[in-house]
Amino acid sequence: MHGILRSNWRSIGIAAALASSVSFAHAGQAPGKITDADIPLSHHDRVYASEQFSNTVSVIDPVDNTLLGEIHLGDPTPGNFSPLYKGQLLVHGMGFSPDHKTLAIVAIGSNSVTFIDTTTNAVLHTTYVGRSPHEAFYTPDGREVWVTVRGENYVSVLDAKTYDEKTRIVTPPGPGMTIFSPDGKYGYVCSSFNPELDVITVADHQIVGRVTQGSPFCPNLAATPDGQQVWFTLKDTGKTQVFDAHPPFNLIKTIDTGPITNHVNFAVTRKGTFAYVTVGGENAIKVFRTDNFTQVATVPVGDMPHGVWPSGDGSRIYVGLENSDTMSVIDTAKNKVIANVPIGQAPQAIAYVPNAVPEGDGTQNLQPLGLSGQAAHLKLKPVGDAKDGATPTSVVLFDQGVVQVLQAAVTGLEPKHPYILGLSNQPDGSGPIEPLARFMTNPAGSAIVDTIGQIRQVVAPAASDATASAPDTRRYLVIAPVVDGAPKAVVQVQAM
Template sequence: MRFLVIPALLTACAVSGLAQTADRVYTADQTSNTVSVIDPATNKFLGSIHLGDDVPAALSPLYHGELLVHGLGFSPDHKTLAVVSIGSNSVTFIDTETNTVKGKVYVGRSPHEAFFRPNGKELWLVVRGENYVSVIDPVKMKEVRRIETANGPGMVLFRPDGKYAFVPSSFTPEMDVIDTKTYKIVARVPQASPFSPNLAVDQDEVWFTLKDSGKTQVVSAKPPFQTLATLETGPITNHVTFITNEAGRFAYVTVGGKDEVLAYRRVTGSAPQLVATIKTGDLPHGIWGSGDGSKVYVGLENGDSVQAIDTMTNRIVATIPVGQLPQALVYVPGAVSSDAGNANLKPLGISSDALHLELVPPTSGDSQAHASVSINSLGPIDNVQIAATGLTPGKKYDLILTGGSEPQKLATFKANIGGVAIAQTMGPIKHAVTPSQTASAMTLEVLSDDENGGQLVLKQM
């Protein structure tokens, strides 16, 4: 988990029988601007909390809803959900019992993730488009302090005793350690590469993912916060969560570029040991463990769904549809206390209207390139997201729609240092790539963006 819930609370929930019926899983759905709600007792989708409209309505100068719903955190009493929207620069506070909005706070450019201090008195929100953590009073619903960090803070989580906060960066190869009593940075830990979007923290260790280089770095949670290990986890390493069950202590890491979740055994004083590689659906992203450690829930960004993994067998036991392009995911024990926990939820609507494609190399050579494509309906147009791996670092590529009178360029993107690229575009694409009785389907291709003509790198299966 990103932060360990108090064990006494988990035990109390399990003894009372509420650990199943009162728990909820939430996903932040970036394109549909929704929060999806799942009952983990039945692994069923209950409905969604709509925080904004679809494009093109969301692009209106008069639009006042949330845009690019992305990050999630929750309060220590598990009754308030904090939802971060990147495009509207906001955090929305939701009552988990009624699924209604309690308040909203606007901050600086492109906030990313937020979490409550263990005492519940403050919400810390990283403003990734700038260089600070916004400290918010959740009662007064206003920012009360800013803590300057390295440029591009990606996430913040606290050691369970609340003494330190850990803030990796998405733009700078540095993780900052903040003393929560003084609000001062007391250590700057070098990151193996600049782009960290996510971390997990307990009293002993901090694990943070490095999306650009495909690594996961393990650092001591105690001074002097030395690096203990750097793991080669794979392209588009996304999120990480901690699990403790009768088999031991584990870390689960989502690897989007391989459609895998990696499970590592954690033993104090020893290097992490890879014990399982779990194949998932398209582009696993957010991940969080159940309160009792028996399950891990994984959001599939290009699959518009969540998969549940049994941690004793490391097998997928359920696949649950959610909103479009789920990003962060949290498991909240004891989020509701009655059937009222299903109130005010809405169906997915057009959010469930999606097409998922795979692009592969044109020949059976030694190319390691691969891409998944998610085409989500936004009403009159579609959102297209491509996640490609195995590309040449630093090289530019074009996403092309072929099969018509002439090829149409949909997007140009550049591979990062790990040979990975994620890009989006919009248009009436789903109809074009779906065959009909009157017309054959067009297809998607990826070409290298060369001055003397592009070379075909990937084609639609």
């Protein structure tokens, strides 16, 4: 009798162990379902980054964390100003097909969606849509591609086989991004211009629910693999919100995540499901549990973390650093950066695609990093603050040849107030200011400021530059508030 009992208990124990093993083995990662099998890291996998100022897509082998090369979709400035320019401009958004064979790359400036074969890196087709599209994602059944046309008021629905537009789904102006429920029933469309997120049925394209956003500017959202929650970020207020993925789509939680909150995604691990939120103003990734919303880690990274995506087994999180021209790799077991990979200029959306290259080395049609990897990096700090760590504003000068694209991730200012980014001939910012760009801070006291010119030559001259031997031509980046149209006392100065 005791032997039978021991045998039964042993069988139960083995069954429990197997159940536990199977449970973890079937813990699919976003955007898939929780029941999908995890896919271990492999040389067949690829990580992709769409890069806004070099108009490129970087291709990385995640096993070695090695840049294999770049897919060139367009030219740098000022070549792309030509009326005869035929390339893509401001390469930004990214999605991929459920069979992992095709990328969909959105270029904001050329109003395009470029479809790329993941095995050969070759362009299959380019579809032109409405003004300033932002992101494109395949429906889970692979039949349609939904493109949020942020410069207008609709989602352009493309046929995934013909690449032609088949219909439009009208939304409030400024649809920012679409992500789908893992079961393929709903499409969730947040807005970048209106405080409303729409829930749309995939089968008949009808709006069946609305969620009130805490502010108008949502750049990104993601659904948990168990299909229970949707998280979306609010870049203008530095918050992340969570709502129930099922009717009536009630808001569950609002989290203060920090200035310039960019993207969110998930990793399913042995310890649970975790949300990874990129916070540009703090140059960090914040990690939250999805069951009780507790923050469990803050992972420091380089300047301006933007896109974020998990590996096929949830063991890694990949983060594009917009103002560092780098892809950071985070070990989810330790929540620490384990690698940094140089990539192209201003990475935006990224994606990890398991088994993207089933056969071969997948290096066809790739080009070396070249000019796309050249940039100068500066910091601005509060006036009178001598502390080395007090550099709330990061500035990058993306080399375009003769000129540079300047992008400043500005933080630490008064909310909703006009400012000017300019040049001073004094290190402390005293004296007249030569204006470069005027901007308004958001409710979090932050802003992304862009301008173009020969700026590096005067603010960060190299030893070989002619300006290096002419100190009177040296200038320093500064930020000053604007009152009645005129700049007042400087509040941030270039750190030396």
